[in-house]
Amino acid sequence: MNKINLLFKKDSVIKVISILIAVFIWFIVLDQENPYEEKILSIPLSSNTEVLRTNNLQIIGNQIPSSVDIKIKGRRDHVTAVAANDFHCNIDLSEVTSSGTKTIKIDTPKYLGDKDIMITSVNPSSVVLSFERVVGKQYPVNVEFLGKLPPGYELVNFRVDPGNVILEELESSIEKVEKVIAYVNLDDIGDNTEIIMRATAIDTNGEVVRQFEGKIPIIVRFDLARRLPVLAATKGEPADDFYLKEITYSLPEIRVLGAKKVLESLSRIDAEAIDISGKSSSFSTPLSLLVPEGVTVYNADAEKLTADVILDQYQTRNINIPASQIIIYSDITGNKTFKISDDPISVTIKGRSDIINSVKPSDINASIQANGFEDGVHEVPLIIKVPANVSLIGEYTVNITIEEETGATPTPTNP
Incomplete structure (x- = not known):
């Protein structure tokens, strides 16, 4: 003490x-x-999701939260002066290199201010994320037509740009895609020659894969063609005794390209006249087509189109005309009998073989004029009229006998 x-x-x-x-x-x-206090703040959470692209990965399902909650402790005046933006918090994805579900730790937040505080807890301290690989696959763009064009019309020089597309998406989505189709409605084809549109991804069941809906831009280009006949006239005359039998074409119709309103006004395509002057045999020739303004000939047809000009020689044929078919005209009075001694009479006709071969004797009109004759035998001209497109070769006469009536007499006809 x-x-x-x-x-x-x-x-x-x-x-x-x-x-x-x-x-x-x-x-x-x-x-x-100025006692110690605690405070909960929601602070931003940053991430480096761009590193996932290096490994072609993407987060699926639950995403990274945009913020985390932290609890801080310190004197009242310090705690109240601290804001959420005074902290930096990050989640690092650089270690993720494969698909699957993984637990990713959230880095401890860093305080960037100058107040005397401490971080006592972080919520959440980690997140569970699922990752899936992003893959790319190339598909050709197929075209399917809806509706129909008017008869005689078709689309040529058809092309799709691009002809192949690469789809990039989660592997599970890409596995669903079987084909890529561009649906072209033919009912909507007018004067346009291209359509800007979106192709459609189709799965194995024929259903649309919605992940790619509206995401496949393409341009479809084409020319509208109409099939029309070709008509070529001729000029000049062939060699003597020859005639133009027919003109045939290597293509029954050719395709011409142009705006629909122009094509609708056409019924055929004319060609420059083919010169047959002096020709005595059949020949083939290319054609120079006279196409209207705004119309072109489809190249593939233009290269193949030729005309075959068929020339044939006139044929002759002999036909026998019975005497009973000849009409006798006479001004002789009295009881006379008239008898043609030539029976039958053979005449020669000339013309196209198909025409002269179809001529029958009854198709030919034959007559004589027995005027001013005395009784006896007389040679008189035979007047013959042949059908159209047939000509008579030569001149013909017949012998007629005139006598006084002794019995039944054929009555001659007055002209």
Whole structure:
């Protein structure tokens, strides 16, 4: 006890004790006026999702949260002065290199301010994420037509740009795609020669794969063609005894290209006249087509189109005309009999073989004029009229006997 009394009598000891008491009192006052407090803040969470592209990965399902909650502790004046933007928090995805579900730890937040605070908890401290590989696959663009064009019309020089498309998407989505189709509605074809549209991804069941809906831009280009006959006239005359039998074409119709409103006004395509002057045999020739303005001939048809000009020689044929078919015209009076001694009469006609072969004796009109003759035998000209497109070769006469009537008499006809 005496030692303690002696200790308190020393000035230095008293001073130390006084300081300790003052500090203790200060802390008591500080705890009352500026106590320790805790505060929960929602701070932004950043990430480096771009590193996933290096490994062609993508997050599926639950995504990275945009923020995390932290609890901080410190004196009231420090805690109240701290804001969410004073912290940096990150989640690192650089270690993710394969598909699957993984638990990714959230890095400890960093305080960027100058207040005396501490972070006591982070929620969540990790996230469970699922990753799937992004793959690319090339598909040809197939074209399917809807509706129909008018008869005689078709699309030529048809092309799709691009002809192949590369689809990039999650592997599970790409596996669904069986083909890519461009649907072209023929009912909508007018004067346009290209259609800007979106192709459609189709799965194995024929259903649309919605992930790619509206995401496959293409351009379909084409020319509208109409099939029309060709007509070529001729000029000049062939060699003697020859005639133009027919003109045939290597193509029954050719395709011409143009705007629909122009094509609708056409019924055929004319060609420059073919010169057959002096020709005595059949021949082939290319044609120079006379196409209207705004119309072109489809190249594939133009290269194949020729005309075969068929020339044939006129043929002759002998036809026997019975005497009973000859009409006798006479102005002789009295009872006379008229008898043609030539029976039958053979005449020669000339013309196209198909025409003269179809001529019958009854198709030929034959007559004589027995005027001013005495009784007896007389040679008189035979007047013959042959059908159209047939000519008579030579001149003909017949012998007619005129006698007094002794019995039944054929009555001649007055001209």
